Amino acid sequence: MFSTEFEYKKAGSVSEAIQLLSDNSDAKIIAGGHSLLPLMKLRLARPSLVIDIGGIEELKGITVEKGTLRIGALTTHAEIASSSEVQSAAGILWEAAQGIGDPQVRNRGTIGGNVAHADPASDLPTVLTAMNAEFIIQRAGGITRSGSRTVSVGDFFTGAFTTALGENEILTGIEMPVLAENQHAEYAKMAHPATSFAIVGAAVVVTMDGQTCTAASIAVGGLTPIPVRAPSVEQALAGQELTEETITAAAGLVVNDLGSDILGDIFASAEYRRAMAAVELKHAVFHATGLAHG
Ligand SMILES: Cc1cc2nc3c(=O)[nH]c(=O)nc-3n(C[C@H](O)[C@H](O)[C@H](O)COP(=O)(O)OP(=O)(O)OC[C@H]3O[C@@H](n4cnc5c(N)ncnc54)[C@H](O)[C@@H]3O)c2cc1C
Known part of the structure; x- marks a missing residue:
């Protein structure tokens, strides 16, 4: 489908782009166009003016x-x-x-x-x-x-x-x-085979003192409307020596942090995604700590 008709303006500066936005109530910014253009072609977005910020x-x-x-x-x-x-x-x-x-x-x-x-x-x-x-x-x-x-x-x-x-x-x-030398971070995802978008994704940052985790910052996404932090897992990892057993036990707690709004579609049901959260999370921590594929 073609998009509805629109005017196109190229902004030369941030202030010019903001001025154009302020002057046109249904204008849209375009950067790379990889999300906006599909929306416009599906007519889910119908801006009368597209403001290109690509040259700023x-x-x-x-x-x-x-x-x-x-x-x-x-x-x-x-x-x-x-x-x-x-x-x-x-x-x-x-x-x-x-x-x-x-x-x-x-x-x-x-x-x-x-x-x-x-x-x-x-x-x-x-x-x-x-x-x-x-x-x-x-x-x-x-x-x-x-x-x-x-x-x-x-x-x-x-x-x-x-x-x-x-x-x-x-x-x-x-x-x-910037990550400190004793901080190790990894992202693991179950990727959609056609687009690589995350069906389930897990990002972890662990702060280590030798083999012991002193702090962890963990988020999961893809299966929830916005990424969620996983405090249950963060607390379970902190103070622990990170081994296959402690990581597996902590990762399983992620279900406590996901809430009830789990997305499901024809690619993966909500129930499946919920189960995969712990798997991707464990995978990410294994990679962060060098235990993956060992
Ligand atoms: C086939 C395909 C596969 C993809 N796979 C992945 C994937 O595996 N993982 C992933 O994370 N993403 C994926 N994407 C999304 C991709 O990463 C793009 O970053 C994303 O589509 C939007 O970036 P864009 O620069 O193209 O934004 P645009 O399409 O230009 O804009 C998107 C929206 O952001 C607004 N916007 C843009 N820049 C600004 C700004 N500076 N300030 C305010 N508003 C702004 C626009 O107005 C619009 O509403 C995929 C996209 C496609 C088409």
Whole structure:
């Protein structure tokens, strides 16, 4: 199906894009177009104006400064997947980006578009939840800190396909703490065979003192409208020597944290996804601790 007719404007700066958004109540931002265009072709989105932010340089790039990794919203998955900075600062994100879709999706799709679209099956919301990321959102007033607000990942995703982004706001970047040497992180997913979207995904960051886990940050997604933290598992792992037995026992507790809103569809029932959460979580912790495939 073709989309309904729309006007197209290319914004040269963040402030121009925000001005265009403010002046046109049913306008939509387009970044890589990999989620917006399918929605428009299905006529689930009918913007009268599409504002292309693809040429705005200030929204691109990866920096590491003072223990913080910052990724511009317009950075593509391919750029993240091939960045040595991301590899050493947040290897979990580097690896997750490599597993997104196919080369076309990774070359066009952006981290900003991925999280703004907030598809429950996306990988990055789950990874960014475990990484305690923060989202920098720009309102009118240019790309200075004064015109922006910062939203923590726990407040950013508000429901399936909905976020804390306001009508005339643009996500400019995402920040997260650089992983310490004694922190190991992994993302494991059961991927949809056609698209690679997550049927179930689990992201873990474990802080180790020798073989003992001193803290864990764990999120699961794909099976719930927004990623959920797994405090039952985090608490069960903390203070434990991580062995096959302790990891397996802790991962099984994830069912306590999933809530009742589990997604099911023709690919995988809710019941199946619920059962697979512990499997993917265990897989991720095994990889993080070097116990996988041993
Ligand atoms: C075949 C296929 C397979 C895929 N597989 C996976 C997968 O395995 N894992 C995965 O995680 N994802 C997957 N995706 C999604 C992909 O990762 C894209 O990142 C995602 O589609 C959106 O990014 P985009 O840059 O194309 O955004 P767009 O489609 O341009 O925009 C998406 C939405 O975000 C808004 N938006 C975009 N940028 C901003 C911004 N800076 N500020 C505010 N709002 C903004 C737009 O207005 C729109 O509503 C897949 C997509 C396709 C088509």
